[in-house]
Amino acid sequence: MPTTLLQSNLPGLDLIHRGKVRDVYALSDDRLLIVATDRLSAFDVVLPDPIPGKGEMLTQISNFWFDKTAHIIPNHLLEVPLGEVLPAGTDLSLYAGRAVVTRRLKPVPVEAIARGYLIGSGWKDYQATGKLCGIALPPGLKQAQQLPEPIFTPSTKAAVGDHDENVSFDAVVDAVGRELAEKVRDATLAIYRWAAAYAAERGIIIADTKFEFGTDASGKLYVMDEMLTPDSSRFWPADEYRTGISPPSYDKQFVRDYLETLDWNKKAPGPHVPGEIIERTRAKYAEALERLAGIRLD
Ligand SMILES: Nc1ncnc2c1ncn2[C@@H]1O[C@H](COP(=O)(O)OP(=O)(O)O)[C@@H](O)[C@H]1O
Numbered sequence: 268m269p270t271t272l273l274q275s276n277l278p279g280l281d282l283i284h285r286g287k288v289r290d291v292y293a294l295s296d297d298r299l300l301i302v303a304t305d306r307l308s309a310f311d312v313v314l315p316d317p318i319p320g321k322g323e324m325l326t327q328i329s330n331f332w333f334d335k336t337a338h339i340i341p342n343h344l345l346e347v348p349l350g351e352v353l354p355a356g357t358d359l360s361l362y363a364g365r366a367v368v369t370r371r372l373k374p375v376p377v378e379a380i381a382r383g384y385l386i387g388s389g390w391k392d393y394q395a396t397g398k399l400c401g402i403a404l405p406p407g408l409k410q411a412q413q414l415p416e417p418i419f420t421p422s423t424k425a426a427v428g429d430h431d432e433n434v435s436f437d438a439v440v441d442a443v444g445r446e447l448a449e450k451v452r453d454a455t456l457a458i459y460r461w462a463a464a465y466a467a468e469r470g471i472i473i474a475d476t477k478f479e480f481g482t483d484a485s486g487k488l489y490v491m492d493e494m495l496t497p498d499s500s501r502f503w504p505a506d507e508y509r510t511g512i513s514p515p516s517y518d519k520q521f522v523r524d525y526l527e528t529l530d531w532n533k534k535a536p537g538p539h540v541p542g543e544i545i546e547r548t549r550a551k552y553a554e555a556l557e558r559l560a561g562i563r564l565d
């Protein structure tokens with residue numbers, strides 16, 4: 268049975284970060300406990316109502332891809348039974364599907380984005396400059412058009428509330444050094460290519476996706492955080508794909524459409540969302556989990 272959790276509560280553990288979705292705890296031996304909650308954000312504001320089971324679905328989608336892509340790059344997951352790290356008395360069923368124990372890595376300070384299609388901020392930048400992150404693209408491309416080949420379009424990780432900004436590959440080199448920048452770029456494109464081909468066989472286009480990477484004490488590179496989820500990717504049903512439009516977001520379409528009907532200034536606190544919208548959103552996450560990972564809840 269899926270569980271609902273808006274905020275984790277693990278007394279005695281060292282909470283080091285409450286993100287938009289994840290609560291992160293430091294464990295001994297350079298490890299983390301990462302709990303994906305059911306929080307939903309829209310327009311970068313966390314909404315007050317949970318999407319039941321969302322954190323479990325996100326965790327299972329990520330774990331699926333971490334496993335599938337382990338031949339391309341190592342990932343942050345550690346195989347430690349949760350019972351060993353959760354405080355005594357914790358309701359294990361609340362955390363079993365949504366928490367993972369990971370290596371605690373030093374984040375590479377860049378959002379590693381791969382794009383196979385021209386959409387979102389990529390489309391905006393292309394319209395304004397003909398380029399994307401300093402990469403010149405052919406003229407005359409349409410909105411949502413497939414790019415000649417997937418490209419690496421890094422962006423800076425913005426502080427809470429700010430929007431990320433696309434930067435050039437050279438800016439990444441300046442920030443982290445050429446060797447690491449090239450490793451991150453190559454891993455980003457390799458994972459994207461592999462996953463896009465996998466999803467295509469299941470009728471889903473991965474238009475673009477964002478990865479986060481980190482290094483361990485020896486400098487080895489791992490993919491971390493979440494991977495190829497509806498929150499970090501644009502998934503489009505292949506049978507509805509066409510150029511010239513902005514295909515609706517796979518998961519947040521109902522919530523965003525609803526919020527646009529309100530007189531809300533898109534600043535915190537976010538408004539409550541009707542049960543029907545919550546349920547339709549939940550169903551989209553379940554659909555992504557089933558179509559991509561072949562995992563059915565219930
Ligand atoms: N293995 C890891 N080591 C260190 N930091 C990590 C690791 N995996 C994920 N993180 C960080 O944990 C946080 C996850 O919380 P999340 O809710 O996704 O935050 P955000 O609102 O910043 O997206 C992010 O800041 C992410 O960079």
Ligand SMILES: [Mg+2]
Nearest residue numbers: 286287288492
């Ligand atoms: Mg995140």
